[in-house]
Structures are given as C-alpha cells and as structure tokens.
Amino acid sequence: MSHSKTVAVIGTGVIGNGWIGRFLAQGLDVIAFDPAEGAEKHTRKVIKQIWPSLEGLGMAEDASQDRLTFVSTLKEAVQSSDFIQENVPEREDIKKTVLTSIDQYAKPEAIIGSSTSGITATTLQQDLQHPGRVIVAHPFNPVYILPLVELVGGEATDGTTMEKAKKFYQSIEMKPLVINKEIEGHVADRLMEALWREALHLVNDGIVTTEEVDAAIIYGAGLRWAQMGPFLTFHLAGGEQGMRHMLEQFGPALKKPWTKLEAPELTDELKEKVIEGCEIHAGDVPISELEDKRNEFLVRLLDLVEDYWPNSKIS
Amino acid sequence: MSHSKTVAVIGTGVIGNGWIGRFLAQGLDVIAFDPAEGAEKHTRKVIKQIWPSLEGLGMAEDASQDRLTFVSTLKEAVQSSDFIQENVPEREDIKKTVLTSIDQYAKPEAIIGSSTSGITATTLQQDLQHPGRVIVAHPFNPVYILPLVELVGGEATDGTTMEKAKKFYQSIEMKPLVINKEIEGHVADRLMEALWREALHLVNDGIVTTEEVDAAIIYGAGLRWAQMGPFLTFHLAGGEQGMRHMLEQFGPALKKPWTKLEAPELTDELKEKVIEGCEIHAGDVPISELEDKRNEFLVRLLDLVEDYWPNSKIS
Known part of the structure; x- marks a missing residue:
C-alpha cells in the first residue's frame, strides 16, 4: 500500500487522535469521523499541540495538517478509503454496530483495523459481509510516538489481509507484532x-x-x-x-x-x-505539561535507541 | 561519608565486580577479597573491559584501576574499611558465615551492605555482635551503570545506619530506594x-x-x-x-x-x-559483544534520561 492512499479514522478519542497524528506525519490523507459534538475542533487542537513532537520524529516531506478532513457521516469517511482504523469505545455492542456500518460502506478491498485492547477479531468479524479484511491492530499510547502495534487476525481473516496490514504499518514507521493465536488482552x-x-x-x-x-x-x-x-x-x-x-x-x-x-x-x-x-x-505540574515533557523525551529516546535495538524479525 | 574512605568488596562474581567498577569510577579505594582461584585476574580483566563505559558515564578525577587492591584474607579486606559490600553466593548459610566474620573483624562504625536479592536483613543480622550496622543493599545488573539500589533495614538496624548508607549510595551516583518493610524479593x-x-x-x-x-x-x-x-x-x-x-x-x-x-x-x-x-x-553474536552494545546504549540513555526523570524524593 503506497503513501498516496487514503486512511479513514473512525472515533477520535485519545487513540483515534494518536492515529491521526501518525498518519498525517507520514504524509497520508486522513478522513475522520466522530459523532461527538466538537470532535473536529478538539482533534485539530490536539494535532497542533503534538505537531512539534511529530516534526522531531521526522516527517514525510508532504505531511500537512491540511490533509485531515472531517466528515459528518461514517459512510463518507469509509467509502473511498483504502485503510480504515476503528477506535470507538471499548464495548463489544458498540464496536460491532460500527463495524457493521463500516463493512457496509467500505470498498471490498479496504482493510479494517480495530484498535481494541480486549475484544478478539473473531468476535468483531462475526456477521460481517466481508469478514476476511478485519484484524485487530492494537497500538500503544502515545500512538504517534510508540512504534508497537499488535496485529491479530480472527478465524475468518484472510492471509493476504494480514500481509498487507503488516506492510502498511511498517510503512508508517511502526513495529507490527503479528500474534498468531487469539488471546484475551493480546500480549x-x-x-x-x-x-x-x-x-x-x-x-x-x-x-x-x-x-x-x-x-x-x-x-x-x-x-x-x-x-x-x-x-x-x-x-x-x-x-x-x-x-x-x-x-x-x-x-x-x-x-x-x-x-x-x-x-x-x-x-x-x-x-x-x-x-x-x-x-x-x-x-503542581498539569498533565498536559507532563505529556509535553514525556513526548520530548520519547522523541529523543527513539532517535537514540534505533541504533541499538537488536536486529529482529519484528521490524 | 566522604570519597576519601575505603570500601571493601567481599565476593567478586558478576555483582561484586559491578560494585568494584562503580566504586573505582567514583574515585574510591577498594579492597577486594574472594577465595576463588584466579579471582583477582578475572576481576582486573572485567574492570579493564568495562572501563570505557565508566568513562562514558563520567568519572571522578582521581578514579584509577590502581586503587583496587586484592587481599588474601577477609580480615585484611574489612579491618580498615568504612563501608563493606557483601556479594557472596545467595545461600543463607554461606551469607551468615561470611557476615559473622565481617562482623568480627570490621570497625564497629563500619556499615555492612549485603547485595542479597532474597534474604532479609533481619535474618542476616541475627547472632552478630553489631547487628545495627547491617542492611540489605540490593543493586541491579549492570551495577556499574544502573542507578537503582534497594535499601532495607532489619529489626535490629539502627536508624543512623540507614541514613549514612543512603548518603553513601547517593554520593556514588545511585538512586537508593529505602523500603521500610521487609518482604521476600524486595520490590x-x-x-x-x-x-x-x-x-x-x-x-x-x-x-x-x-x-x-x-x-x-x-x-x-x-x-x-x-x-x-x-x-x-x-x-x-x-x-x-x-x-x-x-x-x-x-x-x-x-x-x-x-x-x-x-x-x-x-x-x-x-x-x-x-x-x-x-x-x-x-x-551468532557472542554475549560479550551484546554486553558491550548494551553498555554503550545504557551510557548514552542515562545521559539523555537524567534531564527528563521526574523530580522525585527518590534521588
């Protein structure tokens, strides 16, 4: 999957916004949807705040906050997207309802990654028309800095989906860990x-x-x-x-x-x-200030540690 | 306790040698004892190998490998030392026998820190003549780089011992964590x-x-x-x-x-x-090469992280 493709982000809480930051910094076009009032305003504020950290990490040349579009329906967000990252609240009923809509409107070849920390892909893909393109893609906070993403397929996930997903996450500077057995809480x-x-x-x-x-x-x-x-x-x-x-x-x-x-x-x-x-x-330090300090540290640490990580098949 | 004092290291395995490296780098005089054949030769080889890491961390001006002396009896090692670090094998009978000898020959005001990971200070100080100066001082590998040391007193440990020990470990660039309740395995x-x-x-x-x-x-x-x-x-x-x-x-x-x-x-x-x-x-990489790489990384990481650690009462 090349960088010219479009990514949809469904649900813009802490995790969804973290994904948006990472995708934008990698020069992707992002279409976001979240029904909450003021969601767009909040997301744009967060992205502006973390942009210096993203610059510190190293950005794609064509990265821009202007490449983020908010839309007012889930259908608009997913219908022309090649990759869809779902980040709605961690409740099985909510996730399944949203995934059913995504499945209905997305292109059949689009891949759907769920950020769930606790629900299996097998559960999430039940009752979908195209269950083979659904995986768990579980990131770690702050998503725009930490490289780990756990990828877990369900019983109905296609092998090609996993291969494509792995390449996609690698292309946005992540370290995908493919887990071959479904287990509560992943690894x-x-x-x-x-x-x-x-x-x-x-x-x-x-x-x-x-x-x-x-x-x-x-x-x-x-x-x-x-x-x-x-x-x-x-x-x-x-x-x-x-x-x-x-x-x-x-x-x-x-x-x-x-x-x-x-x-x-x-x-x-x-x-x-x-x-x-x-x-x-x-x-007395506000949490936002602690976050800025943490981000500055993590950006410098990542710069340092990359020379020292062991050569690994997880790359 | 000032840097002009002398430290005894009893037992020169991985942990004992780690302590020797740290003490020497901080400009202390070190007297070592270990009854194993070839112990001195092995220790001097290890210290020479890790010296570049110690230089990377920053050394006392008067630090020198020549300030290490090996002696042939425990008595000689401890009798004129102000601080004694015990690192014999992790078996209660061995530790208690060695501590009884240390207690017999050490100056009454000398402090005795045991590197034990699993035996309590209360157990170790039983039957000693001067139990009040004994504490657990448990370090982490590599001892010459990682700053954490857990300090745990026993039922008979004097309050002044703990205060002096804390200051001593702080003076050699460590972060002593004083644990006020004895618990198996410490924290x-x-x-x-x-x-x-x-x-x-x-x-x-x-x-x-x-x-x-x-x-x-x-x-x-x-x-x-x-x-x-x-x-x-x-x-x-x-x-x-x-x-x-x-x-x-x-x-x-x-x-x-x-x-x-x-x-x-x-x-x-x-x-x-x-x-x-x-x-x-x-x-195919030998463990010694992995160790060198780890040390180089840790030295650079410590240099980075010190600006970012939270202000903390553990300092």
Whole structure:
C-alpha cells in the first residue's frame, strides 16, 4: 500500500487522535469521523499541540495538517478509503454496530483495523459481509510516538489481509507484532497488567508508595527494557551459559508463595491510595505539561535507541 | 561519608565486580577479597573491559584501576574499611558465615551492605555482635551503570545506619530506594518476576516466542518506563482526570481469569523453548559483544534520561 492512499479514522478519542497524528506525519490523507459534538475542533487542537513532537520524529516531506478532513457521516469517511482504523469505545455492542456500518460502506478491498485492547477479531468479524479484511491492530499510547502495534487476525481473516496490514504499518514507521493465536488482552497488555497487579499489591500492603514503585522500575529494569526485553536481558545476565544458567538459578523462585497472588480487591481505600499517590507525585505540574515533557523525551529516546535495538524479525 | 574512605568488596562474581567498577569510577579505594582461584585476574580483566563505559558515564578525577587492591584474607579486606559490600553466593548459610566474620573483624562504625536479592536483613543480622550496622543493599545488573539500589533495614538496624548508607549510595551516583518493610524479593524483583511469570505462560502456551515477548516490551512500555513508571504512565493516560479515570476504566480487568494465573511449571520442554528462543534471538553474536552494545546504549540513555526523570524524593 503506497503513501498516496487514503486512511479513514473512525472515533477520535485519545487513540483515534494518536492515529491521526501518525498518519498525517507520514504524509497520508486522513478522513475522520466522530459523532461527538466538537470532535473536529478538539482533534485539530490536539494535532497542533503534538505537531512539534511529530516534526522531531521526522516527517514525510508532504505531511500537512491540511490533509485531515472531517466528515459528518461514517459512510463518507469509509467509502473511498483504502485503510480504515476503528477506535470507538471499548464495548463489544458498540464496536460491532460500527463495524457493521463500516463493512457496509467500505470498498471490498479496504482493510479494517480495530484498535481494541480486549475484544478478539473473531468476535468483531462475526456477521460481517466481508469478514476476511478485519484484524485487530492494537497500538500503544502515545500512538504517534510508540512504534508497537499488535496485529491479530480472527478465524475468518484472510492471509493476504494480514500481509498487507503488516506492510502498511511498517510503512508508517511502526513495529507490527503479528500474534498468531487469539488471546484475551493480546500480549503486551497481559505483560503490563502482570506487573501492574504486583504493583497494586505492594501499595495495598503498605510496602511502598506509587512513586516508589515507579522509581523501582525507572532506575533499574526500565532503562534496560527500552533496548532489550526480559528474555534477552536475562540471557545476558547468565554469563557465558546465558539463559540456561539463569533458569537453573532462578527457576526455583517460581515456586515461592508470592508467585501465586491473585489481583488485589480494588477497594475504595486502595483506589484513593493510588490516586493520591499519583497526584502527589505529579505535584503542581498539569498533565498536559507532563505529556509535553514525556513526548520530548520519547522523541529523543527513539532517535537514540534505533541504533541499538537488536536486529529482529519484528521490524 | 566522604570519597576519601575505603570500601571493601567481599565476593567478586558478576555483582561484586559491578560494585568494584562503580566504586573505582567514583574515585574510591577498594579492597577486594574472594577465595576463588584466579579471582583477582578475572576481576582486573572485567574492570579493564568495562572501563570505557565508566568513562562514558563520567568519572571522578582521581578514579584509577590502581586503587583496587586484592587481599588474601577477609580480615585484611574489612579491618580498615568504612563501608563493606557483601556479594557472596545467595545461600543463607554461606551469607551468615561470611557476615559473622565481617562482623568480627570490621570497625564497629563500619556499615555492612549485603547485595542479597532474597534474604532479609533481619535474618542476616541475627547472632552478630553489631547487628545495627547491617542492611540489605540490593543493586541491579549492570551495577556499574544502573542507578537503582534497594535499601532495607532489619529489626535490629539502627536508624543512623540507614541514613549514612543512603548518603553513601547517593554520593556514588545511585538512586537508593529505602523500603521500610521487609518482604521476600524486595520490590523491584517482585515487579520484574510478575512480568516474567506472564511471559513464561505466553511462551509455554505457544502464543508467542521469547523474541516476540521482548518486542512487545521494547517497542511499547519499555520506551516509557525508562522515564516514567507504571503509575505515572497510567496517570497521564487518563486525561484530565488522571489515575481516577484509569481505575474506573481498567479496574474491572483485574477480575478477569488471567489475573489469577500461577507460575507455569518449569518443565524441560518449557526450559528448552526459552533457552532456544534466546539463542536464536542472540544469533551468532557472542554475549560479550551484546554486553558491550548494551553498555554503550545504557551510557548514552542515562545521559539523555537524567534531564527528563521526574523530580522525585527518590534521588
């Protein structure tokens, strides 16, 4: 799929707007639709705000905020688009209704990617006329900076759809991870949720504050994980024997009592502890300012890390 | 504790040598002891190899590899040292025997930090003559680059010991995280193990390879976690409402079946899958070369990230 094609973005919340930013920066034409009042105004404001980050990442020569068009019906958005990214609220009934409309009006050869974090492609494509062109294409916030996108086909997805989708996301500077089995929460969110559950336990049990959990990640594993994941990190920590040595040494720890923890009950008390912890940590700095700082950091980090990422078939 | 003081390093495996590299780079005098044959030769080779990384990080003016002395008895190592870092094998009987000797020969005002990842300070300080100066000081690999060190006192640890230790580790460019309750595995390893357990499930169930797990971290959350931990990341993802909104939206996911997973059985089949996955991923590149690349990356990343870490009381 070449850059001269048109992409439709259905639903312009945080994720939809993130996609719009990425698509525009890559020099694509974007047609957006969202029935919410003031949606266009809000999106244009967001895109203007993140444009410096997008410039920092490196833009296509012909990239322009003017290549974004808002339309007033879903039909207008999808009927002439080659690629459709769906980002409506994470509820099965809403997603299925919207996808039925997209399926009705889109060109048969158009590909439909859903940003869902928790619903399978098999569920989403049920009852559609052309289910073979539907996949899950799950991105990560901020979508206009982070390169990961999880691609998962459903039972009815065509092999060619997945191939085309993979090439498309690669062409817009992403790292598509094709997952061949459908699983609740896909892969990356399951990994993050596992860490998050343990973090909630540590806060709930009064061991550390939310800020201290963050520090325990940032100043240690977090620095490594921007370049190497948990497996290769352990492989390096095992000396000449690599992972073989690590599994001998740390395997037994998997039998310890704390490896059997269920998620803690999200009581009002725990909620307040977590919310207050974050608010204290953020201090008087508005979230938008923290976002700008995060974006500036991520743009510089991406510039640095690209020379150091391992050669990988996920590329 | 000023830089003119002398540090003893007991046990010169991967962790002990990492400490030696950090101490030397900070301009300290280091006295090392390890009864293993060839220990001194091996350590000097390692320090020479990592010296360029240490220079990249920025060294004290008077830093020198010549300020490392190996001695042939534990007594000689500890008797005139102001700070003693213990890094013998992770077995309670071995650690307690060695600590009893350290306690016997060290100056009463010397502080003893144990690098243990899994034994509590309360256990380690039992039966010592001066238990009040013993703490857990658990670092992260590579110790000479990553700034995190977890400090945990035991029931008998003096408050002044913890204060002095915190200042000492800060003075050698570390981020000490003081944990006020003793807990198995401390904090950072529990968070990492939680993610690791889920990763093993995903590989065991044939969902993804080890390399794909790594990609799912590197290209998404890993990039963020070098600057912001999981809590502040979610706080930013929640819009103006911050963490309050996130807990409303994602709280229910904590009830899903996959949040109740126990660690998978580490069968021979799973072991081979994990080992082979890492070996394929690493390709023909020797581990030492991967380490050099990792170090070069981490040095540049640390240089970048220091401007962006949130102001934090963990500093």
